[in-house]
Each structure stands twice: as C-alpha cells, then as structure tokens.
Amino acid sequence: MHNTADLNPMIERALLLGAETPKTKRPEAKALLEELEELVANLGIGVVGKEIAKARDPNPALLFGKGKVQEILDLAVKLKADSIIFDEPLSPAQQRNWDREAGGKLLIIDRQEIILDIFNSRAATKEASLQVELARLEYELPRMKRAWTHLDRQRGGGAVQRDAGETQLEMDQRMIRGRISKLKKELVEVVRHRDTQRKRRMKVPLPSAAIVGYTNAGKSSLLNLLSDADVMAEDKLFATLDPTTRRMDLPSGQTLLLTDTVGFIRRLPHRLVEAFKATLEEAIVSTFLIHLIDASSPDAEAHYATTMKVLTELNAEKKDILVVFNKIDMVSDPTRLAILKSEYPDCLFVSVKSGEGIEDLLTRCEKKLESFARPMVLLIPHERYDVINRLHEAGAISSKEITDEGVLIKGNIPNRLVEGVEEYHTKAIAYQ
Incomplete structure (x- = not known):
C-alpha cells in the first residue's frame, strides 16, 4: 500500500480515473470523479487530468481491457502524471496488475486509500486515531505482497532474496495481524467507556438528537448555532471525526442534547463504517435524528441516498428522522429549490448561515x-x-x-416522571 501522507511530496501530478460500468452510468461517474477531485485536493495533490473510461464488462484482472489500459497509461505519460488515482475501488490483485502494467513508473492509488489518508490527517483524539489505524491496517494487510514485489524488483529478484523476502513478508503480516487484534481490544475499551458515559447521562435521561448527513453539509455549523458551541466548522471534507455533544434549550425550556457526527460520503470504505461504529452509536441511541443535506449541491438527492444507506448499515434507518435541507441561501436557481421542495414536501429548508428557517427547525424538534x-x-x-x-x-x-402555597412550575415533564408529580399538577389546576 502507498501511504499518500508519506508520498505527498512525490505525488504532484495525478490523473484521476473514473469508470462507466453497467451499474454506474456516465452522469454518476462524472459526479463521483468531481468528488474524488475534491478529496485529492484535501491532500494537496495536484490534478493534471480527469478521464472516464468505459468498462462494459469489468475485467477482474485490470478492471478494463488491455487496449483501454494501454490508452490510460499513454495518457498518463502524455500528461506527465506521476500517479493514477482510481475512483473505483481496486482489489489487491488489480493494484498489483496495474503496477506491473505501469512498470513501476506510476503510483496506482484508489479512492479508498485517499479517504483513509484524509481520515488519518483529521483524527484528533485517541479514539479517532485508533479507528483510522484499524481501518488502514485492514486495508493494508491483503496488499502487503504487492509491497514486497516492489522490494524484490529493486533487489534484482534472486531466488535466495525472494525466499528471504517471503519470510519477512510473513513476519510483517503476523505483526500487522497482532496490531489489528490489539486495536480491536482497545476499541472495545473505548466503547465500554462511551457506554459508561452514556449510562451516567441516562441516570438523568434527557432527549437527544444526532445530526447526521453527507460530509460538508453544515452539521458542525448547525451544532454551533443551536448550542452556542465552538466546534470546528470548516468548509472541507471530514472536518469532524469525533462526536461532539452539547446541551441546548428549546424555546419551551425543554433541554435537548445535540450531537455532531462524522460526515458520510459515497463509496465510503465499508471497513470505515465498521471501524466508526463506536462513533456513530450516538446516532443509533438518540431520541431522533436530524438528517442535514446541502441543498446547494447538484447531487443533493444522491447525498440523501448515501446517508440513508449508511444508516441502514447501522440499523438506524427506522428511527424518527427530521430531514433538513441547509444552505438554501446558496441555491442560485429558484427552480431548483422549488423542485426540491416539491420532491421533499415534509422536509425543512433552512440556512444555518443566515438563520432562515431555524425557528421552524426548533419547533419541529419540540414536536419530536x-x-x-x-x-x-x-x-x-x-x-x-x-x-x-x-x-x-x-x-x-x-x-x-x-x-405562598408553593413553587409554581411550568415545564415539559419526561414521561418517566409524570406519575410521580401528577398530584402536584392537580394542585396547580386548583390554584389557578
């Protein structure tokens, strides 16, 4: 595996490659490729070209046919690219085959590897670092033979050296498996600690809402606005990796715990979904979800579908969900906004930046x-x-x-406490 974080100084000119397949039509492939360009930009890698190649019958060895592979390699040479970054996930065998076809002159990277490196650069806490390292090692383990093939080529490929290489490979694989096992145990402790914190909160159970949605939809900005928090809210992908919970008071005085969560993305590596389950548990146990969508994105509908897909993987898709379209102030075409409103009539449309629609959002939260x-x-x-x-x-x-008669209280009494205060409700009615 190539660690792009280490190779950034070497990767300066990347050719981005998308695939039009029977499952992925050209418009979707184009949108995904543009998204990949944004992902790559987050690592400071320059893009010299973008290409969508047809794969009518995806080749298990190389994804494309031999002729198309040669065309792509020729284009990379013409553009003086030093790497090809695939939007399609490549199997370990496909990466090795592309390495061989490129003759070691190009770095062959896929979308999964880019996402892993972005997550690695954003991890700010021990929990996030553990989760990212686990995902990276699980990605790296089946690709280790590829790395040793490179070393063999550098040595000259003698029989004795290859045997030594194989022995070292086995040792390295064993070491990585041991590290993976250790990370999983550490994450179990992290989950246990989070459960302890949650149980402590549940001794005084407060309603909670988790803000979920596609990356860069404005989740941290919404949390900051509603709870006067100061969570980092940057216009970049995966700015938030660790869940942040803040307490807020609704207009009625009801208290709500609000949690910001990691953003989702299309083709999020499944191992990251698995690795981040501890983080995303906040979405599973919350009273309801606020599903935030960037209304200004031309792919808003696809972003909605992606988030729902991930929530389904977390068994959270049947929770009470309040769908909110954000950034309506950035939608330049009124017709586009009208179409969204007609397609999603029960959803809210707001601007966290201008404050438009936020009162309606608070009202809907109270109703939930x-x-x-x-x-x-x-x-x-x-x-x-x-x-x-x-x-x-x-x-x-x-x-x-x-x-004189006592303390007159108005409030929203949790159902679990209603029976214990019912007699005081009767006295209040008599007092009034």
Missing part, C-alpha cells in the same frame, strides 16, 4: 419530543425541593415562580 415529555403546570410544596431538584436535573423546568 412530544412522545418523550408532557407539558405540565405543577404546584410543588416548599418542603419538596427534592422533587424540584429532580425536575431541574431532567431539564424539565421552563419557568418557576415562588408563591
């Missing part, structure tokens, strides 16, 4: 919590401050007034 809590007015005796403290801990109090 109706099954979680009941609006009530309570008159609690002065000697029962233990009840008042319990309501405070649950974020259930929106207003409070001291009276």
Whole structure:
C-alpha cells in the first residue's frame, strides 16, 4: 500500500480515473470523479487530468481491457502524471496488475486509500486515531505482497532474496495481524467507556438528537448555532471525526442534547463504517435524528441516498428522522429549490448561515419530543425541593415562580416522571 501522507511530496501530478460500468452510468461517474477531485485536493495533490473510461464488462484482472489500459497509461505519460488515482475501488490483485502494467513508473492509488489518508490527517483524539489505524491496517494487510514485489524488483529478484523476502513478508503480516487484534481490544475499551458515559447521562435521561448527513453539509455549523458551541466548522471534507455533544434549550425550556457526527460520503470504505461504529452509536441511541443535506449541491438527492444507506448499515434507518435541507441561501436557481421542495414536501429548508428557517427547525424538534415529555403546570410544596431538584436535573423546568402555597412550575415533564408529580399538577389546576 502507498501511504499518500508519506508520498505527498512525490505525488504532484495525478490523473484521476473514473469508470462507466453497467451499474454506474456516465452522469454518476462524472459526479463521483468531481468528488474524488475534491478529496485529492484535501491532500494537496495536484490534478493534471480527469478521464472516464468505459468498462462494459469489468475485467477482474485490470478492471478494463488491455487496449483501454494501454490508452490510460499513454495518457498518463502524455500528461506527465506521476500517479493514477482510481475512483473505483481496486482489489489487491488489480493494484498489483496495474503496477506491473505501469512498470513501476506510476503510483496506482484508489479512492479508498485517499479517504483513509484524509481520515488519518483529521483524527484528533485517541479514539479517532485508533479507528483510522484499524481501518488502514485492514486495508493494508491483503496488499502487503504487492509491497514486497516492489522490494524484490529493486533487489534484482534472486531466488535466495525472494525466499528471504517471503519470510519477512510473513513476519510483517503476523505483526500487522497482532496490531489489528490489539486495536480491536482497545476499541472495545473505548466503547465500554462511551457506554459508561452514556449510562451516567441516562441516570438523568434527557432527549437527544444526532445530526447526521453527507460530509460538508453544515452539521458542525448547525451544532454551533443551536448550542452556542465552538466546534470546528470548516468548509472541507471530514472536518469532524469525533462526536461532539452539547446541551441546548428549546424555546419551551425543554433541554435537548445535540450531537455532531462524522460526515458520510459515497463509496465510503465499508471497513470505515465498521471501524466508526463506536462513533456513530450516538446516532443509533438518540431520541431522533436530524438528517442535514446541502441543498446547494447538484447531487443533493444522491447525498440523501448515501446517508440513508449508511444508516441502514447501522440499523438506524427506522428511527424518527427530521430531514433538513441547509444552505438554501446558496441555491442560485429558484427552480431548483422549488423542485426540491416539491420532491421533499415534509422536509425543512433552512440556512444555518443566515438563520432562515431555524425557528421552524426548533419547533419541529419540540414536536419530536412530544412522545418523550408532557407539558405540565405543577404546584410543588416548599418542603419538596427534592422533587424540584429532580425536575431541574431532567431539564424539565421552563419557568418557576415562588408563591405562598408553593413553587409554581411550568415545564415539559419526561414521561418517566409524570406519575410521580401528577398530584402536584392537580394542585396547580386548583390554584389557578
């Protein structure tokens, strides 16, 4: 495997290669290739050309036929490219075969490898670093023979040296398998720690919402706006890898825990979905989801489908989901916006940047919590401050007034607490 993070100074001129297949039609292949260009730009790699090649019957050895392979290699030479980056995922055997066809003169990389390197550069916490390293090693293990083929070629390929190489290869594979096993055990501890934190929160169960969506949809910006947080919100792919949870108060006074999650992307390597399950668990256990979509993207519908596909892999697709189209201020064509609104009539359309539609979003969030809590007015005796403290801990109090008869409280009382305060509700009605 080529580590593009290490090879960045060497990779200066990349030819991006997409594939038009029976499953991937040309318009989709073009959109994916443009997305790959953005991914590559995140690693500081220059692009000298983009090409979509037809693969009517994908060749298991090289993806394309021999003639097309030679055309692509000739184009790379003409453009003075030092690498070919495939949008299609390449199997270890296909990468080795392309290496052989290129005669070692070009680096052969695929989309998965680029995404892994971006994730690696964004990992800021121990948890994210463990998850990325696990995904990288699982990607690298079946490709190690390819790396040793390069070493054999450099040595001259003598029989004794090849035997030595094979022995070293086996040792390296064993070492990587050991590291993978260790990482999985460490991640089990991370999950256990996260469960402990969650159980601590659940002692005072508050409703929660996880913001999910395609990368760069504005999830961190929404979290910052709603909770006055200062989470990094940059206009780049995968700016957020670690879940961030903040507490916010809805207009009614109801408290909501809001979590930002890692962004999804088309053709996200499955091993990353697996590796990031600990992170994405916040989406699974939340009261409801806010699915944020970039309305200004021409591929908004595809982004919606991609996120739903990943949520399905996480068994979270049946959760209560509030779909929100963001960046409506950046949609230049009014017809485009009208089409989206007609296709998604039950969805919200907002601009986190301008604030348009945010009040409607907050109202819808409160409506989502109706099954979680009941609006009530309570008159609690002065000697029962233990009840008042319990309501405070649950974020259930929106207003409070001291009276001679007791403390008059208005709030959204979690269903689990309703039975215990029902008598005070009756007294409040009598008081009013």
